[in-house]
Amino acid sequence: MSGNRSAPAAPTAALLMLADGRFPAGGHAHSGGLEAAVAAGRVVDTTTLEAFLRGRAATSGATAAAFAAAACTAAGSGPAKTADTAGTGELDTEFEARTPAPALRAASRKLGRQLLRAARTIRPAPALDALAASLPAGPHQPIALGAVAHSLGLGAHAAAAATLHDAVTGPATAAVRLLGxxxxxxxxxLARLAPELDRLADAADAHAAGTPAHALASPAAPLLDILAEHHATWEVRLFAS
Structure with missing residues (x-):
């Protein structure tokens, strides 16, 4: 046999499943702030949609990607069957501090619970059970995504990439429904955004290991926080957030 053996392929199918909008984690019910931005007249066409998505990816998306990558790394640092729940708990606390809007905190935990529930059914893993038990109110979505990514055999970069993908495709899909x-x-x-999403995923992966939770990325998007709080007061809305 030749000594030049190729490296094992990354579990691409698992990443595609996790990033698929049809994965039963509840993401289809959320617009990522797009519904409120449309109502405020800030997004009216593809040009303004692109600006919105670029801003979202560079702020809340980058923060979520950093925490998803770190959570994936933490999930692999503890005993094989339990994961590092102390590490993920610290990450969850730090992500909470980076999410000032109560409406966004609630949405993130709801999505985290749904993602964890789906993953525990699809691919049961003691580490996911341990995470659910350690955070009974539900982990924030990026923390859950990082842990689920690890349970599917994915690494920190894949967790970050899936998070960034979700950060832009959710609002983009909502734009089709809201604006026709x-x-x-x-x-x-979305295709034009791809190089920037790759760059942000690389940055998140680079800091996934060895960076304390309190020092992880925290670019903010105050307008998204404000829009989320306004949106939460609406009696009639198409999306949950």
Whole structure:
């Protein structure tokens, strides 16, 4: 046999499943702030949608990606069957501090609970059971995503990439429904964003190990916080957030 053996392939199918909008984790019910931005007249076409998505990726998306990558790393640092619940708990606390809007904190925990529930059914793992037991109110979504990514055999970079993908595709899909935009044009926007999402995933992965939870990325998006609080007061809305 040749001594030049290729490295084992990354579990691409698992990443595609986790990033698929049809994964039963509840993401389809959330617009990521897009519904409120449309109502405020801030997003009206594909040009303003692209600006919104770029801003979201660089702020709340980058923060979530950093925490998802770190949570994936923490999930692999404890005993094989229990994971590092102390580490993920600290990450959860720090992410809470970076989410000032109560409406966004509630949405994040709801999505985290749903993701964890789906993953524990699809791919049962003692480490996910331990995470659920350590955070009975539900982990924040990026913490859950990082732990689930690890349980599927994915690494920190994949966890960050899936998080960033969710940060832009959720609002983009909502834009088609809210504004009646051409789906082809919307996906052209997403294609233009791809290099920036890759760069942000690389940055999150680079700091996933060895960076204390309190020192992880925290770029903020105050307008998204404000829009979320306004949106939470609406009696009639198409999306939960």
């Amino acid at each position: 935009l051409d789906p082809f044009a919307v996906h052209a926007v």
